[in-house]
Amino acid sequence: MFMSPKTSLFLGASCVAAIASVGSIFELSSGQPELGTLATGIILAISVPSVVLFFLAAVRDARESS
Template sequence: MNTKIYLYLGGACIMAIAAVGCVFELAFGNPKFGTIATVLIFLVSSPATVYLFWTAVKEGRMAQ
C-alpha cells in the first residue's frame, strides 16, 4: 500500500487533536498560547483535518 495514505491519515489525526485541544483551551479559561494564537491554530487545523482525511480516503480508493 502507498505510504502517502498513512501520512495523510496521521496528519489528519494530529490536526484533529490540535483542533479539539483549541476548543477546550478556548472554552475553559485562558489559553496557554494566548487567545489569538489559539484561534489561529484552530482556524488552520480544522479545515486541514477535513482536507487531509478526504485526501487519504480518495487516495485509498484509487489504490484499490
C-alpha cells in the first residue's frame, strides 16, 4: 500500500498532537506546570481534538489514494 505525502503529513501531525496531549496531562497532574495551568490547559484542549481530526484525515486520504 502506498501512502501519499499528504497522508504522511496528517499522521505526523496526529503523532505530534498526541505527544502534546500526553505531555500536557503529565504537566497538569504534577501540580506545577512549567507554562502555567491556563496555557497547559489550552494546549490540552486544542491537541486532543487535533489528534482525532488529523488521524481521520489521514485515514480518509489513504482510502482515497488507494
